[in-house]
Amino acid sequence: MISFILSSLKDWKIFFSRSRSWVVKGGWAITDQAFFSGANFLVNILLARWLPPKEYGAFVVALSVFYLLAGFHTAVITEPMMVFGAGKYREQFRKYFGMVRWGHWGVSVLIALGLGVAAWTFFQLDMFSMAEALFGLAVASPFLLLFWLTRRACYSQLSPIWAVVGSGINSVVIFSGAFLLWWSKLLSAFSGLILLGAAASIASLMLLLHFRPQFLRFTGNPTPAMVISEHRSYGSWILTAALFYSASNQVLQLLISIVLGLTASATVAAVMNLYRPINLLIGSLSLILLPTFSSWVKKGLSTEILRKHVLTAVALITIFILLYVTALTLFAKPLVNWIYAGKYGEHWELVGLIGLVTILNAIIGVFVIFLKAKTYTREVASIRALSAVISLPLAIPLMKILGIEGAFFAVIVGLIVCVIVTYRKSFS
Numbered sequence: 001m002i003s004f005i006l007s008s009l010k011d012w013k014i015f016f017s018r019s020r021s022w023v024v025k026g027g028w029a030i031t032d033q034a035f036f037s038g039a040n041f042l043v044n045i046l047l048a049r050w051l052p053p054k055e056y057g058a059f060v061v062a063l064s065v066f067y068l069l070a071g072f073h074t075a076v077i078t079e080p081m082m083v084f085g086a087g088k089y090r091e092q093f094r095k096y097f098g099m100v101r102w103g104h105w106g107v108s109v110l111i112a113l114g115l116g117v118a119a120w121t122f123f124q125l126d127m128f129s130m131a132e133a134l135f136g137l138a139v140a141s142p143f144l145l146l147f148w149l150t151r152r153a154c155y156s157q158l159s160p161i162w163a164v165v166g167s168g169i170n171s172v173v174i175f176s177g178a179f180l181l182w183w184s185k186l187l188s189a190f191s192g193l194i195l196l197g198a199a200a201s202i203a204s205l206m207l208l209l210h211f212r213p214q215f216l217r218f219t220g221n222p223t224p225a226m227v228i229s230e231h232r233s234y235g236s237w238i239l240t241a242a243l244f245y246s247a248s249n250q251v252l253q254l255l256i257s258i259v260l261g262l263t264a265s266a267t268v269a270a271v272m273n274l275y276r277p278i279n280l281l282i283g284s285l286s287l288i289l290l291p292t293f294s295s296w297v298k299k300g301l302s303t304e305i306l307r308k309h310v311l312t313a314v315a316l317i318t319i320f321i322l323l324y325v326t327a328l329t330l331f332a333k334p335l336v337n338w339i340y341a342g343k344y345g346e347h348w349e350l351v352g353l354i355g356l357v358t359i360l361n362a363i364i365g366v367f368v369i370f371l372k373a374k375t376y377t378r379e380v381a382s383i384r385a386l387s388a389v390i391s392l393p394l395a396i397p398l399m400k401i402l403g404i405e406g407a408f409f410a411v412i413v414g415l416i417v418c419v420i421v422t423y424r425k426s427f428s
Helices: 002-017 020-050 053-086 093-124 128-156 160-183 189-211 224-247 250-260 262-298 303-330 332-339 350-373 377-402 404-426
Strands: none
Touching: 020 053, 020 128, 020 160, 020 189, 020 262, 053 093, 053 128, 053 189, 053 224, 053 250, 053 262, 093 128, 093 189, 093 224, 128 160, 128 189, 160 189, 250 262, 250 377, 250 404, 262 303, 262 332, 262 350, 262 404, 303 332, 303 350, 332 350, 350 377, 350 404, 377 404
């Protein structure tokens, strides 16, 4: 096993030595992820520490609803833009990106209206914490999605340094704004979400000034009809995969709030915050692994060599995450009590369970990236569907019996099955 890993490491070293400029861009990608995810990590920690559990729970559930709806935006707007913007329309990017921005506003308005209707419904039910959080998110969501889009545009143009600039601006505004809201005693789920939207709008404006997208007079190729058709065609399976992935993540958070209450949702989110740094690393690696795997597939490497490389990536990532999970679990109770000033400490055992979920998700994630490199998008959708179909029906009865921990036992069962299926599909 050791000789297998050392041999594969040698192959990776040779590959990266031949791709020095690309590795530098990968470093910028990690820095961008550090700024972007770091800001979200800190604001979640601060809100969990400063807000009452019920209000922080409303903030978490509102974000879960947003991520569920944002999957549609990612599938039909953002991911196709990264593909076509980097390839087919690279020479006409200003014009193409201008069309994509119109599509962004169309989808964003629909999402904001949906969140607004949900906020009004909760208000009528006298659930004011949820109503307030959802209303804040309805206002902020178009700008949050715009920032996601403009950051990814930087990668489609192979300019990750501009993504770093945008994420840096976003972080500064969030950090300073959170402190000012706390100092003035105005911090709430509503104001926290408005702050995220304001920071995203400022960062997006800076990136848009860099790209200078065309807004009107779209003559010649590409035409709006061409762009709509291509985005719809590409996004169909990706949307299906995103919906099922959200079903096994965001919907689970909603189920926890419905079955066990907002305080339980706040507890889960507080523990999951501890894994945001490792999720940052996984997110950064995905930006590196996808082009790497794609390059190997295009070179026509044999299935056995591809299996060797992919399994090496899985092994290295798993070992690293396992070390993180082990250290976190050993010091879970004092760490949770210290970070959250004594709140949420009674569920410190969740740290180990969520750690196992993180490991299994990372393994599946590497295989999914490999399937995307092979353009097997239908298989990706089927894997995400399998996870949701197994986990969600088990979650409610297990929560009734075991409480919060039961929800994650259901997720673990689904993920173990998906690891086996994903491995088989990757090399069949």
